[in-house]
Amino acid sequence: MSASAESEDKRPASRRVADDLIARIEADEFAPGASLPPYRQLADHYDVAVNTAIAAVKLVRDAGLVTIKRHVGAQVRDRTEDVDVAGEINAVRQAVVGLRVEVDRVSAELADLEARLAMLAERSGSDTT
Template sequence: MAGQADEDDSKRFASRRVANELRAAIEAGSYPVGAALPPYRQLAAEHGVAVNTAMAAVRLLADEGLVTSRPNAGNYVRDRTNQADPELELRALRTELGELRGQVRQAGGQLDAIDARLSELAETVARLEDQARRNGR
């Protein structure tokens, strides 16, 4: 069950990473206002993720109001110069907050695993040192 949670977290983190990379490209002008984003398959290939992960990344940007989706026509960069929708910003912040909480949980699990491995290694080192002392080395 923990494995499924880790897998879900890594997928969320991948979609957040792709969304962050797309956001940076939009802000840098690579995708100006009105420009179409690449199709999901192309985004997936460019970012080394699954198509569903690319779709989730674009959904995150849509939730933030950065892009808009047109049915059967793709996703386009929105003009946000006069946009001030606190509800969209709140939704994006809640999403990011949930993902950061997941990252903290995942890091905690990793720290526990690292600590357990360190303990195992310390016991092994102590045992081998004791054996070496007994053998006169």
């Protein structure tokens, strides 16, 4: 980002850095389980103070994208495990109900066809098997 573009951006520096890190995580630049660069390296990369880099990473943590561990740093969370269990249960229940209705319909159609086949076979004197 150019110096003039930065001066026009009214967001605090920590928010700008956090937003960029979020975009990079969402673009899979940092895979789940990967560590973000150390704070000092982030500060150098974004040309901000180390405290600003720390604040930015905390914003990314607050967005649920990383965990911060003492002496380890910030690691990207595996969000594939973030599942709305109640929502999933409801969706599966609805799918089961839909399948039962479809199975009942197909079973009735099959029974009708089998009865028709038996009647036609009886009329023609042929074996249905």
